[in-house]
Amino acid sequence: MNRVRKADGSFRAKRKDTKIKTIEKKYGVDLGVRSDMHLGTYLKKNGYSSLSKMLES
Amino acid sequence: MHQDTNFPFIQDSILQQNLDMVFDHILELILVIETSNNLSSTSISSFRKTLIIYTASIVEALLLYKLKLFIKSDILIEKDKKNKWVYPDVKVLHKLPGSTDEIIAGTRKIKEIETRVDKINFEGLVTHCKINDLITEDLYREIKKLKNLRNRLHIGGLKEIEKGYSEKDLKLAFSAAQRLKSTF
Numbered sequence: 001m002n003r004v005r006k007a008d009g010s011f012r013a014k015r016k017d018t019k020i021k022t023i024e025k026k027y028g029v030d031l032g033v034r035s036d037m038h039l040g041t042y043l044k045k046n047g048y049s050s051l052s053k054m055l056e057s
Numbered sequence: 058m059h060q061d062t063n064f065p066f067i068q069d070s071i072l073q074q075n076l077d078m079v080f081d082h083i084l085e086l087i088l089v090i091e092t093s094n095n096l097s098s099t100s101i102s103s104f105r106k107t108l109i110i111y112t113a114s115i116v117e118a119l120l121l122y123k124l125k126l127f128i129k130s131d132i133l134i135e136k137d138k139k140n141k142w143v144y145p146d147v148k149v150l151h152k153l154p155g156s157t158d159e160i161i162a163g164t165r166k167i168k169e170i171e172t173r174v175d176k177i178n179f180e181g182l183v184t185h186c187k188i189n190d191l192i193t194e195d196l197y198r199e200i201k202k203l204k205n206l207r208n209r210l211h212i213g214g215l216k217e218i219e220k221g222y223s224e225k226d227l228k229l230a231f232s233a234a235q236r237l238k239s240t241f
Binding site for chain 2: 014015031039047
Protein backbone atom coordinates (compact mmCIF):
# COMPACT_ATOMS: atom_id res chain seq x y z
CA MET A 1 0.00 0.00 0.00
CA ASN A 2 1.56 3.31 -1.02
CA ARG A 3 1.33 6.06 1.53
CA VAL A 4 0.17 9.41 0.26
CA ARG A 5 3.02 11.86 0.33
CA LYS A 6 2.55 15.52 -0.39
CA ALA A 7 4.80 17.48 -2.72
CA ASP A 8 7.07 18.45 0.17
CA GLY A 9 7.52 14.78 1.10
CA SER A 10 5.54 14.96 4.33
CA PHE A 11 2.91 12.36 5.07
CA ARG A 12 -0.81 13.12 4.75
CA ALA A 13 -2.82 11.71 7.63
CA LYS A 14 -6.27 10.26 7.15
CA ARG A 15 -9.07 12.56 8.24
CA LYS A 16 -12.44 12.02 9.83
CA ASP A 17 -14.16 13.33 6.70
CA THR A 18 -12.20 11.12 4.30
CA LYS A 19 -14.74 9.52 2.04
CA ILE A 20 -14.99 5.75 2.09
CA LYS A 21 -14.81 5.68 -1.72
CA THR A 22 -11.37 7.33 -1.52
CA ILE A 23 -10.15 4.59 0.78
CA GLU A 24 -11.76 1.83 -1.26
CA LYS A 25 -10.11 3.14 -4.39
CA LYS A 26 -6.72 3.59 -2.74
CA TYR A 27 -6.62 0.13 -1.21
CA GLY A 28 -8.69 -1.78 -3.74
CA VAL A 29 -11.17 -2.95 -1.11
CA ASP A 30 -14.93 -3.01 -0.77
CA LEU A 31 -16.05 -1.94 2.66
CA GLY A 32 -19.64 -2.81 1.83
CA VAL A 33 -21.07 0.59 2.79
CA ARG A 34 -22.18 3.72 0.97
CA SER A 35 -19.24 5.28 -0.84
CA ASP A 36 -20.04 8.75 0.39
CA MET A 37 -19.84 7.69 4.02
CA HIS A 38 -17.04 9.36 5.96
CA LEU A 39 -14.26 7.36 7.56
CA GLY A 40 -15.17 8.66 11.03
CA THR A 41 -18.77 7.49 10.61
CA TYR A 42 -17.64 4.11 9.27
CA LEU A 43 -15.39 3.53 12.25
CA LYS A 44 -18.12 4.49 14.69
CA LYS A 45 -20.67 2.21 12.99
CA ASN A 46 -18.25 -0.70 13.12
CA GLY A 47 -17.55 -0.38 16.81
CA TYR A 48 -14.38 1.70 16.63
CA SER A 49 -15.73 4.86 18.24
CA SER A 50 -12.42 5.57 20.00
CA LEU A 51 -10.59 5.54 16.66
CA SER A 52 -13.27 7.77 15.21
CA LYS A 53 -12.69 10.25 18.04
CA MET A 54 -8.94 10.07 17.48
CA LEU A 55 -9.53 11.32 13.94
CA GLU A 56 -10.86 14.53 15.44
CA SER A 57 -8.01 17.01 15.55
CA MET B 58 4.13 21.58 11.20
CA HIS B 59 2.03 20.20 8.35
CA GLN B 60 -1.70 20.82 8.39
CA ASP B 61 -2.98 17.28 7.88
CA THR B 62 -2.31 15.63 11.19
CA ASN B 63 -4.28 13.85 13.88
CA PHE B 64 -1.80 15.11 16.48
CA PRO B 65 -1.77 18.91 16.03
CA PHE B 66 -0.74 19.47 19.66
CA ILE B 67 2.61 17.80 19.01
CA GLN B 68 5.17 20.51 18.29
CA ASP B 69 7.91 18.08 17.31
CA SER B 70 7.35 17.58 13.57
CA ILE B 71 9.26 14.30 13.43
CA LEU B 72 7.25 12.81 16.27
CA GLN B 73 4.04 14.21 14.81
CA GLN B 74 4.59 12.56 11.45
CA ASN B 75 5.68 9.29 13.02
CA LEU B 76 2.51 9.27 15.11
CA ASP B 77 0.40 10.00 12.03
CA MET B 78 2.05 7.18 10.09
CA VAL B 79 1.50 4.68 12.91
CA PHE B 80 -2.11 5.78 13.32
CA ASP B 81 -2.63 5.51 9.57
CA HIS B 82 -1.26 1.98 9.63
CA ILE B 83 -3.69 1.14 12.44
CA LEU B 84 -6.54 2.31 10.24
CA GLU B 85 -5.19 0.23 7.34
CA LEU B 86 -5.06 -2.88 9.52
CA ILE B 87 -8.65 -2.26 10.62
CA LEU B 88 -9.63 -2.21 6.96
CA VAL B 89 -7.86 -5.53 6.41
CA ILE B 90 -9.81 -7.12 9.25
CA GLU B 91 -13.10 -5.60 8.17
CA THR B 92 -12.83 -6.43 4.47
CA SER B 93 -11.42 -9.93 4.55
CA ASN B 94 -13.90 -12.81 4.58
CA ASN B 95 -11.19 -15.45 4.66
CA LEU B 96 -9.34 -14.67 7.85
CA SER B 97 -9.29 -17.42 10.44
CA SER B 98 -9.93 -16.58 14.07
CA THR B 99 -6.20 -17.08 14.70
CA SER B 100 -5.33 -14.59 11.97
CA ILE B 101 -7.79 -12.04 13.28
CA SER B 102 -6.31 -12.45 16.75
CA SER B 103 -2.82 -11.91 15.34
CA PHE B 104 -3.90 -8.77 13.52
CA ARG B 105 -5.44 -7.56 16.78
CA LYS B 106 -2.13 -8.16 18.55
CA THR B 107 -0.35 -6.11 15.90
CA LEU B 108 -2.92 -3.35 16.33
CA ILE B 109 -2.44 -3.42 20.09
CA ILE B 110 1.33 -3.16 19.73
CA TYR B 111 1.05 -0.22 17.33
CA THR B 112 -1.52 1.49 19.52
CA ALA B 113 0.69 1.02 22.55
CA SER B 114 3.52 2.70 20.66
CA ILE B 115 1.31 5.77 20.21
CA VAL B 116 0.41 5.74 23.90
CA GLU B 117 4.03 5.34 24.95
CA ALA B 118 5.12 8.22 22.69
CA LEU B 119 2.35 10.49 24.00
CA LEU B 120 3.26 9.68 27.62
CA LEU B 121 6.89 10.51 26.88
CA TYR B 122 5.92 13.77 25.21
CA LYS B 123 3.64 14.69 28.09
CA LEU B 124 6.33 13.98 30.67
CA LYS B 125 8.94 15.99 28.77
CA LEU B 126 6.54 18.93 28.57
CA PHE B 127 5.91 18.71 32.30
CA ILE B 128 9.51 18.51 33.50
CA LYS B 129 10.63 20.88 30.71
CA SER B 130 13.75 18.83 30.29
CA ASP B 131 15.09 15.68 28.70
CA ILE B 132 16.55 14.62 32.06
CA LEU B 133 14.49 13.35 34.97
CA ILE B 134 16.04 13.75 38.40
CA GLU B 135 14.63 11.56 41.15
CA LYS B 136 15.62 10.13 44.50
CA ASP B 137 17.34 6.74 44.50
CA LYS B 138 14.66 4.12 45.12
CA LYS B 139 17.02 2.11 47.33
CA ASN B 140 17.55 5.20 49.51
CA LYS B 141 21.28 5.10 49.00
CA TRP B 142 23.02 7.85 50.94
CA VAL B 143 25.67 10.17 49.59
CA TYR B 144 27.91 12.40 51.69
CA PRO B 145 28.64 15.53 49.70
CA ASP B 146 30.14 17.55 52.51
CA VAL B 147 31.92 15.82 55.42
CA LYS B 148 34.71 16.77 57.77
CA VAL B 149 36.88 14.21 59.45
CA LEU B 150 36.77 14.80 63.19
CA HIS B 151 39.01 11.96 64.29
CA LYS B 152 40.93 9.11 62.70
CA LEU B 153 40.72 5.96 64.79
CA PRO B 154 44.19 4.62 65.54
CA GLY B 155 45.10 1.28 64.05
CA SER B 156 42.18 1.48 61.67
CA THR B 157 41.05 3.17 58.50
CA ASP B 158 37.80 4.13 60.24
CA GLU B 159 37.07 7.77 60.85
CA ILE B 160 34.62 9.79 62.89
CA ILE B 161 33.02 12.33 60.64
CA ALA B 162 30.52 15.15 60.69
CA GLY B 163 28.60 16.63 57.84
CA THR B 164 25.50 16.25 55.73
CA ARG B 165 24.15 13.25 53.96
CA LYS B 166 21.32 13.00 51.53
CA ILE B 167 19.54 10.45 49.43
CA LYS B 168 21.34 10.00 46.15
CA GLU B 169 19.70 11.64 43.15
CA ILE B 170 19.54 9.65 39.95
CA GLU B 171 19.53 11.38 36.59
CA THR B 172 17.75 9.52 33.82
CA ARG B 173 17.23 10.49 30.21
CA VAL B 174 13.46 10.66 29.82
CA ASP B 175 13.57 8.88 26.47
CA LYS B 176 15.29 5.90 28.15
CA ILE B 177 12.40 5.34 30.54
CA ASN B 178 10.34 2.28 29.67
CA PHE B 179 6.58 2.13 29.24
CA GLU B 180 6.01 1.14 32.87
CA GLY B 181 8.17 4.00 34.07
CA LEU B 182 6.50 6.54 31.82
CA VAL B 183 2.96 5.72 32.90
CA THR B 184 4.05 5.65 36.55
CA HIS B 185 5.78 9.04 36.35
CA CYS B 186 2.78 10.56 34.59
CA LYS B 187 0.51 9.20 37.31
CA ILE B 188 2.77 10.39 40.16
CA ASN B 189 2.80 13.87 38.68
CA ASP B 190 -0.99 13.88 38.15
CA LEU B 191 -0.64 14.12 34.40
CA ILE B 192 -3.16 11.32 33.99
CA THR B 193 -6.06 10.21 36.16
CA GLU B 194 -6.04 7.04 38.23
CA ASP B 195 -8.63 5.53 35.90
CA LEU B 196 -6.62 6.26 32.76
CA TYR B 197 -3.49 4.99 34.52
CA ARG B 198 -5.20 1.64 35.15
CA GLU B 199 -6.39 1.40 31.56
CA ILE B 200 -2.93 2.17 30.19
CA LYS B 201 -1.39 -0.43 32.55
CA LYS B 202 -3.74 -3.04 31.08
CA LEU B 203 -2.66 -1.97 27.59
CA LYS B 204 0.97 -2.23 28.66
CA ASN B 205 0.40 -5.79 29.87
CA LEU B 206 -1.22 -6.69 26.56
CA ARG B 207 1.60 -5.03 24.63
CA ASN B 208 4.27 -6.81 26.66
CA ARG B 209 3.03 -10.11 25.28
CA LEU B 210 5.06 -9.23 22.20
CA HIS B 211 7.98 -10.61 24.23
CA ILE B 212 6.99 -14.19 23.47
CA GLY B 213 10.28 -15.49 24.90
CA GLY B 214 8.98 -14.71 28.38
CA LEU B 215 5.50 -16.20 28.04
CA LYS B 216 4.76 -19.15 30.31
CA GLU B 217 1.86 -20.44 28.23
CA ILE B 218 0.69 -20.66 24.64
CA GLU B 219 -0.70 -17.35 23.45
CA LYS B 220 -4.35 -16.83 24.13
CA GLY B 221 -6.36 -15.03 21.50
CA TYR B 222 -6.73 -11.28 21.49
CA SER B 223 -10.34 -10.28 21.75
CA GLU B 224 -12.30 -7.40 20.39
CA LYS B 225 -12.51 -6.22 23.99
CA ASP B 226 -8.69 -6.13 24.22
CA LEU B 227 -8.56 -4.12 21.02
CA LYS B 228 -11.18 -1.64 22.18
CA LEU B 229 -9.34 -1.20 25.47
CA ALA B 230 -6.20 -0.28 23.53
CA PHE B 231 -8.04 2.22 21.35
CA SER B 232 -9.86 3.68 24.36
CA ALA B 233 -6.59 4.23 26.23
CA ALA B 234 -5.04 5.94 23.22
CA GLN B 235 -8.05 8.16 22.59
CA ARG B 236 -8.39 9.14 26.25
CA LEU B 237 -4.70 9.98 26.51
CA LYS B 238 -4.82 12.01 23.31
CA SER B 239 -7.76 13.96 24.68
CA THR B 240 -5.69 15.08 27.70
CA PHE B 241 -3.55 17.30 25.46
